[in-house]
Amino acid sequence: MSLVVALVAVVAVTLLFTLFVRPQDIPPPDPVSPTRHLDERKAAVYENLRDLQFEYRVGKLSDADYAKTKLALQKELAVVVAETEKVLAASAPASSQPGSSQPGSAKPASAKPAAAKSASASLGSTKPVSAKLASAAPKAASICPHCGAEFATPLKFCGECGKEMS
Numbered sequence: 001m002s003l004v005v006a007l008v009a010v011v012a013v014t015l016l017f018t019l020f021v022r023p024q025d026i027p028p029p030d031p032v033s034p035t036r037h038l039d040e041r042k043a044a045v046y047e048n049l050r051d052l053q054f055e056y057r058v059g060k061l062s063d064a065d066y067a068k069t070k071l072a073l074q075k076e077l078a079v080v081v082a083e084t085e086k087v088l089a090a091s092a093p094a095s096s097q098p099g100s101s102q103p104g105s106a107k108p109a110s111a112k113p114a115a116a117k118s119a120s121a122s123l124g125s126t127k128p129v130s131a132k133l134a135s136a137a138p139k140a141a142s143i144c145p146h147c148g149a150e151f152a153t154p155l156k157f158c159g160e161c162g163k164e165m166s
């Protein structure tokens with residue numbers, strides 16, 4: 001009996017999933033672009049231009065006809081492009097307006113002095129001079145106080161002059 005209940009539950013859950021969850025998983029159909037009809041017109045003009053060029057090349061058109069039709073198509077293309085830009089400017093006025101302040105762009109970056117802190121901490125009890133050098137060049141973990149050689153890893157003795165690093 002419990003098996004039947006379990007089966008019914010599984011079926012019910014599956015049905016619920018199918019009926020209510022799945023439609024939400026499916027991404028909504030592409031929102032109709034405000035420039036979609038213009039894009040289609042532009043594509044059509046380009047296609048006409050291609051056809052025109054082909055027909056002209058195979059000798060179906062006279063020079064005058066070719067020039068006339070090409071000019072007309074280019075004019076239409078210019079109109080479509082201008083309309084597209086108009087629609088885009090109207091649909092996104094915030095981004096196209098000059099001087100509109102964008103929030104978050106002028107936030108001051110608060111840099112923490114963690115690099116200098118860790119540099120002096122890793123050096124431990126070093127002379128003030130070498131600590132100063134280390135903070136000036138934080139990528140070197142160890143600097144010889146005698147010859148000034150820099151080392152990426154902390155050393156007990158200098159690899160250049162052989163003297164004690166501390």
Ligand SMILES: [Zn+2]
Pocket residue numbers: 144145146147148149158159160161162163
């Ligand atoms: Zn040295």
